[in-house]
Amino acid sequence: MTTRAVSETQAEENQPEFDVFARRCPSRQTMEAVTGRWGVLVIAGLHAGSMRFSELRRRVDGVSEKMLSQTLHTLERDGLVNRVAPAGFPSRVDYSLTPLGSRVAAELVDLIELLEGSMPDIMAARERYDRERA
Amino acid sequence: MTTRAVSETQAEENQPEFDVFARRCPSRQTMEAVTGRWGVLVIAGLHAGSMRFSELRRRVDGVSEKMLSQTLHTLERDGLVNRVAPAGFPSRVDYSLTPLGSRVAAELVDLIELLEGSMPDIMAARERYDRERA
DNA sequence: CGGTATCCTATTAGATACTG
């Protein structure tokens, strides 16, 4: 039955399986970049359209320049965000989502809407939980 | 006239708008619990079905007992996870998703599949990025 | 305007030991 085994092996070599549940899988780093404290908000924020650094900073309430810059670099590196800096003064840089970034953003927006819409239930659950162990 | 205006105002008061982009909105804490380093993996892991503490720990490769315990408590508090501990020895505790937790899990699974399936592109993007500034 | 560099603190996470 070696034929079958060989073709499976080749398939695995051509398309290695990625698994976020595995500690050393590269997909986990990307997942952490996407779902990190600021990653979600930056990606979802850009889903509304191209935005400048300072616009994005106002949109993502509470993010520091440092963290916004760092988050954008990581997302750009993974091919989720485009950075376009037309020459000129005053300097101006536009950030936007790549096609892949847009697909990720769509998922995140769904999640955001689900959570925002469920907040009454969630807050009730919290109160119940806290009351039970008070 | 006023009747309409009043009922709209009441509707807003009864259902305040939650916005993750706002720093002090409670939805942001929930978002951080859900999309935190271990939150995603715990919720998505439980999407396969009810699981015991140690099973879940094996499934979520790399999580420590402490972090798994902490993550589960937070998710239970927000009403996403159920904890059932039937009396007996040896002790046994089953964790499962609530209906809301299942809906969140479905979104996360979509995101995971999207990212895992895009890893070849993502890794190519990373190499390009790194090469360009080397 | 759009960042980077530095320094310092707070939070998170891991290792280890222990318990019902």
Add this chain to the structure above:
DNA sequence: CAGTATCTAATAGGATACCG
């Protein structure tokens, strides 16, 4: 088995100052 408690290490994050 399913945790908790404690201590330490690593990392994320914020404040400030400065640059092209």
